[in-house]
Amino acid sequence: MSETASAAVPAAAPRTHWARAGLLGVLLSAVVCLVALAFTWPSSVVEPEDVPVAITGPAEALAPVEAALDEQADGVLELIEVPDRNAAVEAIESRAAYGGIVLGEEPEVLTASAAGAATSGIMAQLHGQLQGMAQQQAAAAAQAAGAPEVPEVTVPLTDVVPLVSTDERGxxxxxxxxxxxxxxxxxxxxxxxxxxxxxxxxxxxxxxxxxxxxxxxxxxxxxxxxxxxxxxxxxxxxxxxxxxxxxxxxxxxxxxxxxxxxxxxxxxxxxxxxxxxxxxxxxxxxxxxxxxxxxxxxxxxxxxxxxxxxxxxxxxxxxxxxxxxxxxxxxxxxxxxxxxxxxxx
Incomplete structure (x- = not known):
């Protein structure tokens, strides 16, 4: 082989030291663990605290409901009193609250699926609790009046800010x-x-x-x-x-x-x-x-x-x-x- 041909052959790259190769493997595995931890850690520590929810209604109805919610969900909710239903809707639409509770003659729970599945789930639970409380109050009133039957009470759950129809689950x-x-x-x-x-x-x-x-x-x-x-x-x-x-x-x-x-x-x-x-x-x-x-x-x-x-x-x-x-x-x-x-x- 001529000197020109031998000069054209590139020199082989030096081999990586054994210790360096092993250290690189350890470092890369640590990076993988960090990535996995970054994506999985939030779901393992989620615990709602001070979730803002608007509430409105007569004073005599607000006190017992607020006390019951504070006892059942200690620290989870931050109840924000507003004048009326329109104010509750406005608070949700402006993202000052994730949902609303309307008390009185026509009780109602307001939610916003566009705010996220997690908060919508909380409002669904509140809806179930309010439905049960309203039914208990209706039963007590019927018993006091001597009525033979307890009327069925339905508390509507209204989605104030729904997701688009092409992404109903968010x-x-x-x-x-x-x-x-x-x-x-x-x-x-x-x-x-x-x-x-x-x-x-x-x-x-x-x-x-x-x-x-x-x-x-x-x-x-x-x-x-x-x-x-x-x-x-x-x-x-x-x-x-x-x-x-x-x-x-x-x-x-x-x-x-x-x-x-x-x-x-x-x-x-x-x-x-x-x-x-x-x-x-x-x-x-x-x-x-x-x-x-x-x-x-x-x-x-x-x-x-x-x-x-x-x-x-x-x-x-x-x-x-x-x-x-x-x-x-x-x-x-x-x-x-x-x-x-x-x-x-």
């Missing part, structure tokens, strides 16, 4: 959180690796957020029918969440280099996604984890998306500020990374 709304989180990470990592130049990265982020938000809204709402609300409001919620996560990842990568790419998956997937409230609202997670989740883009994005889809009357200023803050933070980190690079040269 599975589609819950699944919308995954493309939101993965979309933010994919966009951030892709732009950080493929685009050079700070202003070009900003342009790529803005275009990706606008196009990605419009596309995801078209798929989740227009094609699959999983979401309600106005199309552009849903697209805006998706787009702002993509921008918040993408900008943060690009910013950390610009400042820290390749290691900064790992910050996004850790913050948004391993920490933020389990605490986002897609399956269980913040009141169902132990403090302070439920509240912490709403300060991260997955939680804020999920809340904003639910508001845009079903609760247009809700105050969305908090999730808007959180997502905008993460987007601004990412852009500031990008600028710092640019200045740091100039200083090195």
């Amino acid at each position: 599975a589609g709304l819950a699944s919308a959180g995954l493309p939101l989180v993965f979309g933010g990470m994919i966009g951030g990592v892709g732009i950080a690796l493929a685009v050079t130049g700070a202003w070009r990265r900003v342009l790529a982020l803005l275009v990706y957020a606008a196009a990605g938000g419009a596309a995801l809204a078209g798929i989740m709402q227009g094609w699959l029918g999983f979401l309600g609300g106005e199309y552009w409001a849903v697209a805006g919620a998706f787009g702002l969440a993509l921008l918040a996560m993408g900008a943060a990842i690009v910013g950390f990568a610009a400042l820290l280099g390749r290691p900064g790419l790992a910050v996004g998956p850790v913050l948004f997937m391993l920490i933020g996604n389990p605490l986002a409230g897609t399956q269980f609202p913040p009141e169902f997670l132990p403090a302070p984890w439920g509240a912490l989740g709403q300060w991260l883009p997955p939680g804020a994005g999920n809340s904003l998306l639910r508001d845009a889809s079903y609760f247009p009357g809700a105050d969305a200023s908090f999730p808007l500020l959180v997502l905008s803050g993460w987007a601004v933070l990412g852009l500031l980190l990008l600028c710092l990374g640019r200045l740091r690079g100039r200083a090195r040269h």
Whole structure:
């Protein structure tokens, strides 16, 4: 074989040391355990506490019902007294309460399936309790009046904010959180690796957020029918969440280099996604984890998306500020990374 031919043969890569190979296997198994723990931990610790529920009715009816509910569900409910049924409905539609109890001559339980299966389940249990209490009161009144029969009492359960007919179980709304989180990470990592130049990265982020938000809204709402609300409001919620996560990842990568790419998956997937409230609202997670989740883009994005889809009357200023803050933070980190690079040269 000639010297030219032998020179063309690439040298074999050095073999990995045995200890390093074993250590890598241990580290990867630890990562798998962390991922499994992140996705399964919330469902193992859910315990509702201070779930806001509006209640209205005559004073003589409120006291015994509130006392009974406090005794049967100690700490689970936070009963908010409102003037009338309309006020209870308004509290639910503005997301100040997850449900309502109407007492008086026409008792009724109000729920909102769009708020989530967990809270709807609590309102269904309250409906059963109120139905039993109303029947007992009717029986006592009939006995006192000497009536031969006890009248049948029916307490209606009214869904004030129902899910769309194409997603009656809410599975589609819950699944919308995954493309939101993965979309933010994919966009951030892709732009950080493929685009050079700070202003070009900003342009790529803005275009990706606008196009990605419009596309995801078209798929989740227009094609699959999983979401309600106005199309552009849903697209805006998706787009702002993509921008918040993408900008943060690009910013950390610009400042820290390749290691900064790992910050996004850790913050948004391993920490933020389990605490986002897609399956269980913040009141169902132990403090302070439920509240912490709403300060991260997955939680804020999920809340904003639910508001845009079903609760247009809700105050969305908090999730808007959180997502905008993460987007601004990412852009500031990008600028710092640019200045740091100039200083090195």
